[in-house]
Amino acid sequence: MSAVTDTFEHVKAVIKSVHKNATSRDKINFYNSWAEHYEQDVAVLDYRAPSLAAHCISSHFSGEREAAAVLDVACGTGLVAKQLKKLGFGNFVGIDGSKGMLELARQSGLYQDLKQVMLGEEPLPIQSDLFDVVVIVGALSVGHAPVAVVRDLCKSAKPGGYICMTTRSNQDNQEYKGRLDAELKQMEKEGLWTCVEVTEVEDWERAVREHEDGYISGAVYLYKKL
Numbered sequence: 001m002s003a004v005t006d007t008f009e010h011v012k013a014v015i016k017s018v019h020k021n022a023t024s025r026d027k028i029n030f031y032n033s034w035a036e037h038y039e040q041d042v043a044v045l046d047y048r049a050p051s052l053a054a055h056c057i058s059s060h061f062s063g064e065r066e067a068a069a070v071l072d073v074a075c076g077t078g079l080v081a082k083q084l085k086k087l088g089f090g091n092f093v094g095i096d097g098s099k100g101m102l103e104l105a106r107q108s109g110l111y112q113d114l115k116q117v118m119l120g121e122e123p124l125p126i127q128s129d130l131f132d133v134v135v136i137v138g139a140l141s142v143g144h145a146p147v148a149v150v151r152d153l154c155k156s157a158k159p160g161g162y163i164c165m166t167t168r169s170n171q172d173n174q175e176y177k178g179r180l181d182a183e184l185k186q187m188e189k190e191g192l193w194t195c196v197e198v199t200e201v202e203d204w205e206r207a208v209r210e211h212e213d214g215y216i217s218g219a220v221y222l223y224k225k226l
């Protein structure tokens with residue numbers, strides 16, 4: 001077995017145990033213990049969601065980037081802010097439930113402020129109508145943040161601000177994705193936001209489950225608050 005396969009086999013085992021953790025508290029404990037190795041492991045997975053989301057925001061955002069206020073929800077170690085920084089954004093607030101992941105985000109030096117919050121259990125400690133961009137990557141999926149969180153994301157954005165979200169489209173996330181799609185459309189019907197772009201991406205990240213092969217697919221959503 002080659003060294004590369006060894007590494008991928010290790011990451012597969014790690015990702016499978018993330019999905020095995022039942023309660024959101026278990027999941028956060030898992031992220032606490034994974035934090036130090038998270039970035040190197042997701043690189044092996046060819047995890048492109050932070051870059052895809054950042055480029056989606058960048059292709060539509062026409063304001064003053066350096067000053068634009070960006071709320072990075074479920075920020076983890078800071079991969080999304082790192083990508084947005086390369087594209088000219090410079091003013092980030094991060095939120096995550098994991099103390100371990102937040103510590104790595106703090107060490108990145110990218111965030112003006114970081115807050116520990118359990119999504120779905122407590123409201124966002126954020127003033128309404130404040131952010132030019134709100135982004136959530138890698139946390140809208142089964143066992144992570146509940147779908148209802150998208151209403152809080154919308155509230156946090158300024159009128160005219162963007163909300164960018166990602167989810168996985170593979171089999172074990174189908175039911176969650178169905179509910180997410182329905183809620184996003186319902187909010188559009190209620191006049192809360194308008195859909196700017198939905199991009200389905202085939203090679204989202206490398207597959208890790210037994211019944212999957214190659215790459216799983218995923219989606220990037222961009223909405224504009226009304």
Ligand SMILES: C[S@@+](CC[C@H](N)C(=O)[O-])C[C@H]1O[C@@H](n2cnc3c(N)ncnc32)[C@H](O)[C@@H]1O
Pocket residue numbers: 024027028031049050073074075076077078079080095096097098101117118119120136137138139143144145146
């Ligand atoms: C896959 S990581 C994504 C991190 C980062 N956005 C990225 O793309 O690299 C998922 C993150 O969501 C956080 N998370 C999962 N469920 C959460 C919840 N219910 N409340 C707060 N944070 C949560 C985890 O702590 C972890 O940092």
